[in-house]
Amino acid sequence: MFKDKKVIVTGGGRGLGLAIVKAFLEQEAKVGIITRSEKTAKALVELQAQLLTRKESNNPHIMVADATKKEEIQAAIDGFVQEFNGLDILVYCAGVLRQGFILEETEQDWDKIFDLHLKGALFAMQCAVPVMKENNQGAIINLSSLAGQIPRLKLAAYGSAKAALEQLTRIAALEFAPYGITVNAIAPGPVETDLLQQYKRDNPGALKKLIHGDLDSFHIGIPTRRISTEEEVAHGTLFLASEKSRNITGQVLKVDGGQSTL
Ligand SMILES: NC(=O)c1ccc[n+]([C@@H]2O[C@H](COP(=O)([O-])OP(=O)(O)OC[C@H]3O[C@@H](n4cnc5c(N)ncnc54)[C@H](OP(=O)(O)O)[C@@H]3O)[C@@H](O)[C@H]2O)c1
Numbered sequence: 001m002f003k004d005k006k007v008i009v010t011g012g013g014r015g016l017g018l019a020i021v022k023a024f025l026e027q028e029a030k031v032g033i034i035t036r037s038e039k040t041a042k043a044l045v046e047l048q049a050q051l052l053t054r055k056e057s058n059n060p061h062i063m064v065a066d067a068t069k070k071e072e073i074q075a076a077i078d079g080f081v082q083e084f085n086g087l088d089i090l091v092y093c094a095g096v097l098r099q100g101f102i103l104e105e106t107e108q109d110w111d112k113i114f115d116l117h118l119k120g121a122l123f124a125m126q127c128a129v130p131v132m133k134e135n136n137q138g139a140i141i142n143l144s145s146l147a148g149q150i151p152r153l154k155l156a157a158y159g160s161a162k163a164a165l166e167q168l169t170r171i172a173a174l175e176f177a178p179y180g181i182t183v184n185a186i187a188p189g190p191v192e193t194d195l196l197q198q199y200k201r202d203n204p205g206a207l208k209k210l211i212h213g214d215l216d217s218f219h220i221g222i223p224t225r226r227i228s229t230e231e232e233v234a235h236g237t238l239f240l241a242s243e244k245s246r247n248i249t250g251q252v253l254k255v256d257g258g259q260s261t262l
Contacts, residue, residue, distance in 0.1 A: 001242055002027035006084045008077060009033055010067050010124055011094030012060075013040035015193030016143065019230035020091055020237050021060055027238070029089075032061040032080040034073070036094070067094040067120035070127070077127040086135060089241045090128040092121045093143040097195045099154040099202055110157045117161035118168065125172055129181060138181040139241045142169050146189045146256050153217065154203075162187075166252050173250030182249040184240045189256030190227045224257035 007024050011017040013035030024031050035041050041064050048059050061080060065072035081087050095117060098109055121142050132138030147155045148162025165185065172183040190196050190210060200207055206217075213221030236255045239245055254260050 002029040002089075002238070005029045005088045005241075006080070006086050007031045007089040007091065007241070008080055008087060008128070009091040009093055010073075010120070011035070011143075012091070013037075013044050013062075015195060016188070016191060016230055016233050017091070017093035019234040020093060023231070023234040023238050024089075025058065025060065028058060030058070030061070030084050032063060032076075032084070034063050034065050034067065034076050034094070036064070036066050038064055067092075067124065068115040070123040073120070073123050074127045077124075077131070081131050087128055087131045088135075088138060090124060090132075090138070090140045091143070091237060091241070092124050092140070094120055095143060095195065097158060097198055099158070099199075100156070101154055102156045105156060113157040114161050114164075117158070118164050121165055121168060125183075129176060129179070132176075132181050133179045136180045138176075138179070139245075140172065140176075140181065140183040141237050141240045142166075142183070142185045144169070144185040144187040144252060146187050146254065146260055148187060149252075149254075149260060169252070170250040177249060182240070182246065184245075184249060185252045186233060186236050186240065187252050187254045187256070187260075188228055188233045189222060189254075189259045191230055191233055192227060193230065196227075220259075220261075222257040222259045223261065226257060228255050228257060 002024055007029045009017050009021050012021045012033035021031050021033055041062050044062050063076040065076040098113055142165055144166050145162045147159040148166050169183050169185040211222050233255050236253050
């Protein structure tokens with residue numbers, strides 16, 4: 001379904017982003033990975049041989065850029081477009097988790113979270129959409145989080161930034177619909193990645209409560225009684241990027257085991 005489609009995944013070097021990259025490569029898409037650190041980029045090069053690339057010519061294109069710096073993202077996207085002659089799909093998956101109570105929140109930490117989860121998504125769209133417009137088609141998928149919809153303790157900045165990202169997604173869907181470009185978001189519940197490892201370290205015991213429910217914090221828990229896999233989030237992303245979802249735009253697809261049904 002994605003053979004020779006040109007895809008960029010920001011934050012595609014690890015975790016959910018890498019699972020999404022692998023899923024697109026499986027379908028023979030041409031994939032560009034934007035990662036922030038040289039360390040992840042180097043690890044990716046070493047991993048390339050195992051990256052499910054059945055054909056050597058279909059190795060992912062690795063780019064190092066900070067998603068919060070527009071000139072770096074512009075250069076990365078321009079480079080990819082030049083190399084592959086276009087861009088069909090953008091997945092904005094760069095993210096970090098930072099926790100803290102509201103009264104302890106610093107301006108610097110607040111700004112960092114909003115810069116990455118919200119302003120970075122804006123920059124990526126600003127760089128990608130002019131290219132997509134030329135072909136009158138495209139799909140953009142932004143990685144949100146259930147924390148953007150359900151209030152969680154110590155996630156004021158992260159949850160608020162994700163909520164704003166979902167509204168940016170809906171407004172972008174309106175603005176870009178005339179150009180044949182869909183814009184949707186995926187809101188996963190917890191998924192086992194480095195980001196969740198950090199959450200577990202900072203909140204011992206919280207994941208068990210989150211899965212099984214807890215009157216004080218997580219209410220019903222996760223009805224399916226398990227967290228999602230990276231692959232399940234990737235499948236949702238590929239659906240929103242596919243021809244089958246061409247008339248779905250401005251939506252948020254939750255991949256959460258029914259956690260949000262309460
Ligand atoms: N895991 C979960 O439970 C979960 C649940 C809901 C939503 N999400 C969302 O899903 C997305 C991916 O999360 P994850 O769990 O896969 O996280 P992760 O394993 O920690 O990976 C985060 C990725 O974002 C990249 N990144 C961070 N800052 C960046 C920057 N300034 N510029 C460019 N790239 C940057 C990282 O690049 P480097 O490797 O170079 O640092 C890494 O590739 C995030 O938006 C997160 O909020 C995750």
